[in-house]
Amino acid sequence: MDETSxxxxxxxxxxxxxxxxxxxxxxxxxxxxxETMETAKRAKLMKVxxxxxxxxxxxxxxxxxxxxxxxQAALSLSN
Numbered sequence: 001m002d003e004t005s006x007x008x009x010x011x012x013x014x015x016x017x018x019x020x021x022x023x024x025x026x027x028x029x030x031x032x033x034x035e036t037m038e039t040a041k042r043a044k045l046m047k048v049x050x051x052x053x054x055x056x057x058x059x060x061x062x063x064x065x066x067x068x069x070x071x072q073a074a075l076s077l078s079n
Contacts, residue, residue: 015079018072022065029061 033054040050 013071013075015072015075018068018075022068022072025061025065025068029058029065032057032061 036050036054037047040047
């Protein structure tokens with residue numbers, strides 16, 4: 001039985017590829033905040049409480065965005 005494992009390499013990643021992922025992740029972040037706040041408003045929840053619950057997820061997204069921006073900068077310098 002022959003098993004192959006898939007893994008991602010950065011050998012063929014271009015700054016444009018990273019820019020596309022950054023744009024998608026930024027859109028996801030914005031949509032997450034917007035939809036969560038709309039739902040909270042309908043449920044008559046306080047914005048402060050909702051944002052407090054949402055903040056850990058936003059921090060993860062922001063960290064991933066920063067990592068991607070760093071990767072994009074490094075790729076741009078190497079090209």
